Amino acid sequence: MSGGKLSHFDAEGQAHMVDVSTKPQTPRIATAEGHVRMSPDTLAHVTAGTAKKGDVLGIARIAGIQGAKKTADLIPLCHPLPVTKVALNLTPDDTLPGVRITATVKTTGQTGVEMEALTAVSTAALTVYDMLKAVQKDMEIGGIRVTLKDGGKSGRFEA
Amino acid sequence: MSGGKLSHFDAEGQAHMVDVSTKPQTPRIATAEGHVRMSPDTLAHVTAGTAKKGDVLGIARIAGIQGAKKTADLIPLCHPLPVTKVALNLTPDDTLPGVRITATVKTTGQTGVEMEALTAVSTAALTVYDMLKAVQKDMEIGGIRVTLKDGGKSGRFEA
Amino acid sequence: MSGGKLSHFDAEGQAHMVDVSTKPQTPRIATAEGHVRMSPDTLAHVTAGTAKKGDVLGIARIAGIQGAKKTADLIPLCHPLPVTKVALNLTPDDTLPGVRITATVKTTGQTGVEMEALTAVSTAALTVYDMLKAVQKDMEIGGIRVTLKDGGKSGRFEA
Amino acid sequence: MSGGKLSHFDAEGQAHMVDVSTKPQTPRIATAEGHVRMSPDTLAHVTAGTAKKGDVLGIARIAGIQGAKKTADLIPLCHPLPVTKVALNLTPDDTLPGVRITATVKTTGQTGVEMEALTAVSTAALTVYDMLKAVQKDMEIGGIRVTLKDGGKSGRFEA
Amino acid sequence: MSGGKLSHFDAEGQAHMVDVSTKPQTPRIATAEGHVRMSPDTLAHVTAGTAKKGDVLGIARIAGIQGAKKTADLIPLCHPLPVTKVALNLTPDDTLPGVRITATVKTTGQTGVEMEALTAVSTAALTVYDMLKAVQKDMEIGGIRVTLKDGGKSGRFEA
Amino acid sequence: MSGGKLSHFDAEGQAHMVDVSTKPQTPRIATAEGHVRMSPDTLAHVTAGTAKKGDVLGIARIAGIQGAKKTADLIPLCHPLPVTKVALNLTPDDTLPGVRITATVKTTGQTGVEMEALTAVSTAALTVYDMLKAVQKDMEIGGIRVTLKDGGKSGRFEA
Incomplete structure (x- = not known):
């Protein structure tokens, strides 16, 4: 270890919610x-839905944005943070096959927003599953990971 | 298609929340x-934590149970359901390596609880990530899928 | 009076939340x-948005459905109810000019769902305002009323 | 257009939650x-209630204050904001006849609070309806609009 | 032990949320x-406030009713329950001196509502404290206990 | 008086949510x-549970931390605050006999966090009750009070 x-x-x-009160507010x-x-x-x-009707991806995008705002309510030790930007991208990918999801979250605060980004992706993925489960039950949600984190004392992380 | x-x-x-009002209440x-x-x-x-102190899995289990109760709040078109049982199992697995999570949810109602089970697993997984991110940032959440669904008109699904 | x-x-x-425990569960x-x-x-x-991109009405529809599920959280003396259907219709109307909103809510329970229908309409209207306020600030939300209520002891109300 | x-x-x-991270924090x-x-x-x-008992307006005022705090949870693309003041005024008006509602909301932040003020008014109006629906079902909620917005880059708006 | x-x-x-799915629905x-x-x-x-203005007890009563509806959100292993009645009584008591609070909660369900009653009392007590803390900081909340529980398999409890 | x-x-x-917009942000x-x-x-x-299994105090600690984050949702006139630290201590005390609970909350903001600390203690206490009610129904929650408040204009309060 x-x-x-x-x-x-x-x-x-x-367990406790870590004291971040002396950390500076940074982007x-x-x-x-x-x-x-x-x-x-x-x-x-x-x-088909995206092009014409039954907008699965549009609804999942909204769910992901709202999910980001619920992060501190869902994850017990997360600090509540006033997020200043949430954007999701949902793209059909024939080679998967399936839907690829990315989320970008920003704040100006005392702690990072990687949990908000992960929660946005997870909530969007669950919503995609929910809207399609009438036609397929054995879909699988995966590959959820942080690809970038920047702005705090611990420096830039990129994957 | x-x-x-x-x-x-x-x-x-x-999009609408499907009318389930004429479906019978079944387990x-x-x-x-x-x-x-x-x-x-x-x-x-x-x-180490499970055995002695810093109970990551115990806290993730609680988060998963609470997550199941928030399903209809997170997933836009989910029906609110009074769940009658939520249980999670989190097991360290050296061959992964990582933590395996399973969730079981029950209700007596007019629609199924697979979204509640998936949301319980997702929330527990996010909580595991949150509690360990100080030591590793490139963990990955995956393999989230329904393994059993039973009790409604559409019959038993098992994977 | x-x-x-x-x-x-x-x-x-x-003030109290009225006792409905002896009322029968009816649709x-x-x-x-x-x-x-x-x-x-x-x-x-x-x-323009509905036809091509920037789907104001689709997002407001989702907000309205989620709003219906939050009724008992918003209105102090409302009973929590497991709604079994929520549907919204948002239609551009050149003669208003503006957007007309209708909502239909169902449950099988001990009390009515008119507050859920009104909350769905209100939340959708607020969301329409939010998404368009960058181009016009003096929009007005109005005409919010119950048009049908049926299924309980007090009989059918239609307006 | x-x-x-x-x-x-x-x-x-x-749809996305607009990036406000570079906007200054202003009152x-x-x-x-x-x-x-x-x-x-x-x-x-x-x-009668206001004077003696059954305080409809007092309860609606509380609901409106709490509604303002739920704005970012109700309106999908709203930024969460730590409001620093919420006040509502509910006045019986014989010439309407009915109840007039105004709300004032303040924050020090990167984006405006007109959605919080509108949500406060809407929630208070729904609560008034809820508390009086036993005696009248065809009440109507209307005239909901922003009357003042000030403090940001876009300047003062007054109606 | x-x-x-x-x-x-x-x-x-x-820890798990106990399986109550085979228990009968009883009042x-x-x-x-x-x-x-x-x-x-x-x-x-x-x-003074109750008689004339500044209705501390009326606001605490509303907070208690809403608190009862949030019980399953606050207490991790509580089952969500559609409560069918919530009533609170807040009485000034010169001999305490202070405010006495009682709450009554009903449901027709598979598990009891004593946690809802306790949460109603606690939330009302916290609200009383909040509204009076400008004039006294060393108030104390106490004596919170269940006085009656009836309707399930475990029989009547009265204290 | x-x-x-x-x-x-x-x-x-x-009633209103007090205007704190001109107060400085202090720790x-x-x-x-x-x-x-x-x-x-x-x-x-x-x-027994703390030492070996069935971790009542660990779960109550998590519930208390989450309760602190819900304060503004529970207490009608509380300002929403981005808390920067929440820590709870739960200690068995044979002389009570029972469990003693303390909570510490920090923020950098325009108003104090004593309501957050009280809500953390109350929620943890309710959770302890919930987890033990199968073996004893006449437990009593009490002694809930503020022991320290510091950082604002009104000066230090210690009890």
Whole structure:
């Protein structure tokens, strides 16, 4: 086990919301990505819908934006943060096949927004599943990870 | 594209919350699974924590249970459902390496609970990520899928 | 002042959530309507958006559905109800000029869903305003009323 | 269609929460108004209640204040904002007849609070309807509009 | 340690939301009580307010009703329940001195509502504190307990 | 009645969320305490659980942290605040007998966090009750009070 430390626990191993009150307010950004894998048939419903009617991706995008705002309510030790930007991109990908999702979140605050970006992606992915489950039940949500985090003391992380 | 129909859209392609008011109230169950992949070093923090202090898995389990109760708030077209059971299992797995998560949700209602099970797994996975991100940023959440759904008109689904 | 009685207050005038525990569970439906009045120029943004991109009405429809689910959280003395259907219709109307909104909500429960229908319309109207306020600030939301309520002891109301 | 631009959509017409991270934090204020129209008989219940018991307006005022705090949860693309003041005024008006509602909201932030003021008025109006619906079902909520917005880059708006 | 069993933990000591899906839906009632102790001077503000203006108790009553509806959101392992009645009583008591609070909650469901009654009392007590803290900071909230629980398999409890 | 003033009411006695927009942003801290009194037998379940399995105190700690984040949603006239630290301590006490709870909350803002500290303690206490109610129904929650408040214009309060 490396020398790293789980900051969410104190010396006695009790969980707490980490004290960030002495950290400076700096501009923060994070991006995350993920996907919903499905059959080509199911994906055809998505692409048909986007073009004409039954806008699966548009609804999932809204759900992802709202999900980002609920992060501190969902993740017990997350700090509440006034996010200043949330944008999601949902793209059909025939080679997956399925839908690729990316999210970008910004704030000016005392702690990072990677959890907000991950929650946006997760909520959008769940919504894609929900809207398509009538035609396919064995879709799979995966590949959810942080691709960029910048703006705090710990420096830039890019994957 | 198969003959299946996206029930969340009406004939004009407008999204709606499907009318389930004439469906009978029946016992429903769903299970879902997923995982958080991490380095062996990070996983060592989890297993140390479970045994002694800094209970990552216990906190993620609580977050998952609460997440299941927020499903209709997160997923735009989900029906609100009074869930009657939520249980999560989080297990360290050296071969992943990482944490495997399963969730079981029950209700007696007019529609299924697979979205509640998936939301429980997703929220628990995000919480695992949050609690370990101080030691590793490139963990990945994946393999989120429904493994069982039973109790409604559409019959038993098992994967 | 008519002989009617404000059921939300007890004999001492203290507010309470009315006891509905002895009322039978019956199918309930309510519809409500409302509108957002705007300039023809602003409305042109809506109709352009619906046809091609920037889907104001689609996003407001989702907001209205989610708003219906938050009714008991917003209105202090409302009973929480598991709604079984929520549908909204948003239509550009050149004669207003503006957007007309209708909502239909169903449940099987011990009390009516007219507040859910009104809340759906109000939330959709606020969302329309939000999405168009960059081009016009003096839009007006109005005409919000119940058009149908049926299914309980008090009989059918239609307006 | 005027040259105005719907800021909630990007160049591809996809909805996003607008990036306000580079805007300065400035003091902001907005006021909004609206009304609930009802019969003189119903209004008599309100005025009787205010004077003696069954405080319809007091409860609607509280609901409006809480509604203002829920704005970013209700309106998909609204930024979460730490409001620094919310005040509502609810006045019986025999000439309407009905109840007139005004709301004032302040913040120090990167974006305006007109949606918070409109949401406060709407929530208060819905609560007035809820508390009086036992005696009148065909009340109407209307006249909801922004009357003042000041403090940001776009300058003062007054109606 | 008695032979009793903590039903919120499974055989491995892992927390779960207890499975109540096979329990019958029966009418349930619970009452709880509590108080806020304060100086006679502070209490005079309350009694003055109730009689004339600044209605501390009326606002705390509304907060308590809304708190009851948030119980499953606040208490991790609580089942969501559609409460069918919530009533609070707040009474100034010179002998305390302070405010006495009681709450009554009903549902027809598969599990009891004592947590809803306790949450109603707690939320009302916190609201009383909030509204009076400008004049006294060392008030104390106490005596919060269940006084009646009836309607389930475990029989009637009265204290 | 002292000369103090209930700041949550205006000159007409109408409740409002106090205007703090001209107050400076300063570092704030508050601590609160409380307890859950129970039989020695019930307390034995807690201490057994902490040591080995069935972690009552760990779950209550998480509930308290999340409760602190919900303060402005629960208490009608509280300002929403981005808390920067929340920590709870739950200690079995044989002399009570029962569980003693303390909470510490920090923010950098325009108003104090004593309501957040009190809400954290209350929510943790309710969760302790919930998890133990299967073995004892007549537990009592009490002694909830502010023990420290510092950082604002009104100066340091310590009890």
